[in-house]
């Protein structure tokens with residue numbers, strides 16, 4: 015199953031991605047946790063230490079190797095069967111989680127991440143998955159990364175939003191795009207909800223079918239952000255994510271990905 019997590023900046027995409035990765039892994043499923051956001055910190059949220067993360071080679075550096083192996087060029091690559099063989103060098107495994115990252119941040123105002131995105135999603139699309147394997151992509155903020163190429167083969171798009179008009183607006187645009195791009199299921203998680211008033215706002219914006227879950231603002235996540243607590247699955251956040259996880263596995267029930275082994 016392939017899951018993309020998207021939404022406006024700072025809404026909690028990385029927290030949700032890391033939690034889902036840990037929950038799937040806890041069930042014994044193999045998880046590819048992919049940091050597709052150059053500005054993201056999925057590795058840290060997964061509890062991987064800085065010094066280990068520093069050793070993970072950005073996936074984009076694999077591009078030249080692939081180009082040498084496949085005679086082709088341009089933005090479309092023929093990766094199989096090479097990708098699995100060489101992916102080891104560009105990932106680290108923590109238990110059942112295999113962590114990969116797209117690439118480093120570019121200097122301000124420089125080019126887009128089109129090349130990185132195209133390559134990253136070629137790699138993801140080429141992964142040969144077992145039926146129970148899961149790919150979780152922590153996407154960049156906003157919508158620029160959402161194209162036919164990047165959405166190919168995604169089974170579920172999770173859009174994270176806060177209780178604000180601008181955040182909901184972005185969520186709506188992402189949902190529409192995901193639909194246009196043919197992603198089968200798109201669901202919303204409302205995160206950092208402070209009050210019944212905010213919850214009522216969210217309930218008014220989305221249908222019960224659209225909403226995958228509501229997560230309250232939880233001070234305990236501050237300890238994770240400050241580095242005092244390693245496990246993101248803590249406090250009320252953990253309880254909410256466990257409920258959401260139960261709904262997410264419903265979407266993977268018996269479903270295999272495009273490249274799944276039978």
Ligand SMILES: Nc1ncnc2c1ncn2[C@@H]1O[C@H](COP(=O)(O)OP(=O)(O)OP(=O)(O)O)[C@@H](O)[C@H]1O
Nearest residue numbers: 023024025026027028029155206230231232235239
């Ligand atoms: N439910 C919550 N309660 C309290 N704090 C939260 C909650 N969810 C996330 N946070 C905090 O909000 C901050 C941003 O979260 P996170 O990095 O997951 O968002 P993001 O959408 O991935 O951000 P970016 O767009 O910058 O990549 C972090 O400090 C995180 O600990």
